[in-house]
Amino acid sequence: MAEGGFVRLLDGSVVVALSLPRPGAPGRAVRVLVHAASRPRALTRLRNLGLRSVYLRGNTAPPTPDEVSAVLHHPDGIVWRPAPCDSTEGWHPVTGLFRASRPRAA
Secondary structure: OEEEEEEEOOOOOEEEEEEEEOOOOOOOEEEEEEEEOOHHHHHHHHHHOOOOOOOEOOOOOOOOHHHHHHHHOOOOOEEEEEEOOOOOOOOEEHHHHHHHHOOOOO
């Protein structure tokens, strides 16, 4: 379903990068980065957040060194930003992705 890839780090953990449709905003995409012990664990972390149909097939768009650095320096280990990536916009915590997609109460 998603274009993405992964990088194995020296300590054996991985950083997975996926381009996904933005929740609640059809036609808009986001780039999501996840740091985890393994690829299956990274996908499980996303599924536990409500992104049920997340799969990684192949390694067509692995994370760049800057993306790896961004996710490693975030305390949650999951960040996102709009895709295609705008280098002027910073990375956001994953909680902001779901908060921004919910309709606001009047």
